[in-house]
Amino acid sequence: MHIVQTPDGSWTNWSITRGMVHDKRSLVGPVIPKQDIGVIHQMWKNKKEDMPWALCFGVPPAAIMVSGMPIPKWTNETDFIGALTGKPVEVVKCETNDIRVPGDAEIVIEGVVSSTETAPEGPMAEYHGLMFPGRSSDYPVFRVNAITYRQNPVLPVCVAGRATEENHTVWGVMIAAEVLTVCQNAGLPIKMAWCPFESHCAWFVLQVDLTQLKASGTNMKDFCTKVGHVVFGSKPGWYIPKLYLIGEDIDPTDLKDVIWAEATRCQPGTNEFLFEEYGNIPLIPYVGHGVKPETGSGHHRKVVRCCMFASEFGDGELHWEEGSFRGSFRGSFPADVQKRVEENWKEYGFAD
Known part of the structure; x- marks a missing residue:
């Protein structure tokens, strides 16, 4: 969990991002402008100064969850965590700068992020599970001035890559929670948001x-156009390329x-709505490595796929029977038939 603070101290940000060992006294990692x-x-x-920084391992679960949540800019994660847990976050000052870190963190690395020096970083499989050998990017150098522990x-480890691992359970869940808030604050009739x-x-x-x-008469x-603009135009929406x-x-x-x-x-085409005016996070593999790479091209396409029938938007009769009916064992056969089959399941030669 990385911690940085604005020069005037009015905003302290806790976030999750990767870091690669560069040499004995430094790391290098992504500092994405957006x-x-x-x-x-x-x-x-802009001040021509290096940025004070701390990297914490083994922080409280609430801290790491909120660090992976795209809450509004200028909102301190510590305040949000306190609201969730009902008590303030206990923090202590770093040894070499004024940043405050969780008092019960297992390990704290502190120093500065260079405003001028960069170094090659990567490749890494990241949360999408794909690695592109030989591909690296120049990112700022994180100079280490002290390590306390x-x-x-205990050094927690997350093996980033194919699902399911902590990037998906932490980041995905918390982005979905913020998307639900964004939708409901905009008056959209959304009951739940989830990231598979x-x-x-x-x-x-x-x-x-x-x-x-x-009731909305849309x-x-x-409706899909409005949902797309509301979500993709929000802070959490930048991370989302596809809505269902x-x-x-x-x-x-x-x-x-x-x-x-x-x-x-x-329905292909008819139920799909493309949005080209919003950017995608560059870590998505096809953004930089697809048939038409999007990095720097301005073609940052996102899509809303409506998995609903048109009749669900009006008062007309739906095209299928609602309720418990589905073309399945549970939906197609009476309860007494289901019960008889289940009671004789082993006799039919099937295991439990």
């Missing part, structure tokens, strides 16, 4: 309140349900 750490780093560069410290872990933080699923949707195109809209009969946390809805209800 992310909070990049915004604050630019403030220090508890007695017999298997999507590697590339798919976010929004469950629509059909009663509110019908149509598929207008589903109805109330689909469980957003069940990937099989989501795939079924997309496969059977999302």
Whole structure:
């Protein structure tokens, strides 16, 4: 967990990002301009000064969760954590700068992020699970001035890559939570937001309140366009390339349900709405390595895929029977038939 602070001390940011050992006394890592750490780093560069910095390992779970949540800029994560846990975060001052770190952190590395010096970093598999050998980028050097630690410290390890690992469970869940807040604050009839872990933080699923949707009198195109602008234009939306809209009969946390809805209800072209005016986080593999690389080209496409029938937007009769019916064992056969089959399951030669 990285901690940086604006030159005037009015904003302290806690965030999750990677770091690579550069040499005996320094690291190198991404400082992406659109992310909070990049915004604050630019403030220090404008002053022609290096940025004070701390890197903490083994922080409280609430701290690492909120550090992975795209809360609004100029909001201190410590305040947010305190609101969640109901008590202040206990912090202590670093040895070599004025940054304050969690008092019960296992290990703390402190120093400065250079405003002028860069070095090659990467490659790394990252949260998407793909590595491009020989590919690296120049990022700022993090110079280490001190390392402090508890007695017999524990160094937590996250093996970034194919799902499911902590990038997906921490980052994906917390982005989804913030997206839900953004949607509901905008008056959109969204009941739930979720990031399927298997999507590697590339798919976010929004469950629509059909009663509110019908009452609004909107149509598929207008609604999906509004959802896209609200979400993609928000801070958490920058991390999201693909949104899936589903109805109330689909469980957003069940990937099989989501795939079924997309496969059977999302008509190619007609139910897909592209947005080219918003950027994508450059860590998405196809952004820089796709057929048409998007880095620096301005073609930062995002998409809303509506996995709903057009009739769900109006008062007309739906195209399928609602309720418990589905083309499945549970939905197609009476309860007494289901019970008889289950009671004789082993006799049919099947295991439990």
